[in-house]
Amino acid sequence: MSVNWSQYSLEQLRAHATQTFREGGGSRPDVLLIEIDGQKAVLKDQSAADKMFALLVGPVLNWRECKALKKLSNVSCVPNLLGKPTSRSFLMTYHQSEQITKLEHYHPEWPEFFEKLRAAIDEIHRAGVAHNDLRNPTNTLVTANGEPILVDLVACFCRGQAWNLPNRWMFNKFSQVDLSAITKIKGKVAKELITDTDIVAEDIAGRPGMALKGLGQLIRRVSRRLFTK
Numbered sequence: 001m002s003v004n005w006s007q008y009s010l011e012q013l014r015a016h017a018t019q020t021f022r023e024g025g026g027s028r029p030d031v032l033l034i035e036i037d038g039q040k041a042v043l044k045d046q047s048a049a050d051k052m053f054a055l056l057v058g059p060v061l062n063w064r065e066c067k068a069l070k071k072l073s074n075v076s077c078v079p080n081l082l083g084k085p086t087s088r089s090f091l092m093t094y095h096q097s098e099q100i101t102k103l104e105h106y107h108p109e110w111p112e113f114f115e116k117l118r119a120a121i122d123e124i125h126r127a128g129v130a131h132n133d134l135r136n137p138t139n140t141l142v143t144a145n146g147e148p149i150l151v152d153l154v155a156c157f158c159r160g161q162a163w164n165l166p167n168r169w170m171f172n173k174f175s176q177v178d179l180s181a182i183t184k185i186k187g188k189v190a191k192e193l194i195t196d197t198d199i200v201a202e203d204i205a206g207r208p209g210m211a212l213k214g215l216g217q218l219i220r221r222v223s224r225r226l227f228t229k
């Protein structure tokens with residue numbers, strides 16, 4: 001019988017953790033593997049971040065990621081939302097996999113894998129969600145069958161109504177940035193597959209955009225220093 005995940009409190013779920021994918025602290029949540037009756041799920045718990053961050057920002061991040069997972073519930077390359085035990089945590093389906101730049105046991109056929117990755121990214125865009133953090137390779141996972149799984153939708157950008165032109169412009173830009181992640185990842189694992197048709201970040205934003213990106217990275221670094229003990 002399948003586990004009714006929504007009946008468990010956060011404390012009960014945490015008591016069934018069998019593996020830590022990422023330890024919380026600073027501005028980071030705990031990401032834990034939970035096992036109950038032989039079944040597995042993944043808990044992302046923002047309350048494990050530093051107190052002030054968890055208190056103020058935790059619910060917003062949790063809400064953003066849950067909203068994206070709900071929108072993408074029919075998309076197979078993204079985990080499904082299983083429950084929201086608190087306003088700062090959620091539970092999702094577990095996908096046995098490895099991070100794309102840390103493969104140990106899985107060795108996908110790269111040309112086929114990158115076709116699937118392109119299809120996966122196109123699919124989330126069709127569903128109205130730009131991921132926005134795919135250039136971080138820890139967010140692309142590879143299963144034993146060589147399927148891509150996209151996780152960590154906290155930074156996502158959702159497509160608005162057709163009349164909302166600024167939103168549509170941004171969505172289009174962010175979608176291009178998602179696609180440029182394919183080029184970046186190819187550069188790390190299969191350089192020879194990069195062709196002229198691959199999208200590079202510099203072409204999307206132009207010089208002002210790259211300057212903005214640099215500023216964004218600086219802000220992220222500074223806030224990480226401030227929030228991380």
Ligand SMILES: Nc1ncnc2c1ncn2[C@@H]1O[C@H](COP(=O)(O)OP(=O)(O)OP(=O)(O)O)[C@@H](O)[C@H]1O
Nearest residue numbers: 021022029031042079092093094095138139151152
């Ligand atoms: N549904 C899932 N199934 C299997 N593994 C998962 C799942 N969700 C997350 N993971 C693992 O946990 C790691 C961290 O998850 P996630 O990226 O959501 O958290 P994060 O706090 O943003 O971490 P990071 O800052 O390292 O990106 C992933 O890289 C992956 O290895």
Ligand SMILES: [Mg+2]
Nearest residue numbers: 138139151152
């Ligand atoms: Mg991540």
